[in-house]
Amino acid sequence: MPDHRPLVLIPSYNTGPILRQTLDAVLRANVPVWVVFDGSTDGSPELIKDLSSPHLKVLSLEKNSGKGSAVLYGLKAAMTEGFTHVLSMDADGQHPAEKIREFFAISAEFPQAAIFGRPVFDSSAPALRVNGRKISNFWANLETLGWGIDDSLFGMRLYPAADLLAVMESTQFARRFDFEPEVAVRLAWRGVPIINLPTPVLYPKAEDGGISQFRYLRDNTLLTWMHLRLMLGFALRFPYLLLRGDNPLESENPPSR
Known part of the structure; x- marks a missing residue:
């Protein structure tokens, strides 16, 4: 069996007190946890x-460089210490720590795969965010000819470290809010199998410490430019994508819950 050494990687930018709550929950999983302050x-x-x-373990960047940059910084450091997979989680309490072990177990069985959270929303989810992500999902699946990206924006994902590093070093982008959708598409172009794991997501209220760095105009403009770029890359790769077949692990997707 190939070496499998995963860790949890949490990028954090001005998350406030809810970061402590997130870490208290994540550390109960008794797995390596690295925080990168951006x-x-x-x-x-x-x-x-x-x-x-x-x-x-805590790492820090001197100035804010974006979520993708923080993940890349932590990823490179993790690989130098022999970790083979990274599970990226948000610092703001949206992602369930109790799913960490399940992500790790599926990754151990299929170490060649990226495990993407498929968000299961509750009543706390803003309708604008839930419905708006459908646009990015449509384009991501078009750009990969339906390789199997159930949600292009959800941030709880477990990546094979070498593949993630390769796709991030192949582009100067994917460093801010465009990180999740761009690396999802580029991993699919690279032929990395994707398994989608149903994962509850919470949107903590402001009075409970909830905080969001999402800015509607800025980040949607960034996503629009990203998909324009990716469509050009898709056009160049179209013959190859058409001939290579489907995601080989599509049948391993757990059912929706």
Whole structure:
């Protein structure tokens, strides 16, 4: 069986007190957890200084460079220490720590695959966000000829580290809000099998510490430009994508719950 050493990688930018709650939950999984502070200026690094765990490691970027940049920074450091897979999670309490073990187990069985969370929304999810992501999902599946990206924007994903590094080094983009959809498409172009795992998602209220870095005009403009670029890449790759067949692990997708 190939070597399989996964870790949880959490990029964080001005997440506030909810970061501590997120880490308290994630550390209960008893797996390696790395936090990458992306130039945070809100004092949140101080909030976790007293956390003592042999599983926790904290890295920092001096200035805010974007989620994709923070993931890339942590990814490179993790690979130098022999980790083979990274499970990216948001720091704001949206992603369920109790699913970590399931992501790891599926990855151990299929180490060649990327495991993408398929969000299961509850009543806390803003309708604008739920419906708006359908547009990006449509384009991502067109750009990959239906390789199997159930949700192009959801941030709880487990990646084979070498494949993620390869696709990120193949582009100067995918460094900010365009990180998840762009790497999803590029992993599909690379032929990385994708398994979609139904995953509950929460949107904590502001009074509970919930915070969002999403900016409607800025980030939708970024996504529009991204899909224009990716459509050009799709056109160049179309003959190859047409001939190569379907996602070989499509049948391994767990049923919706």
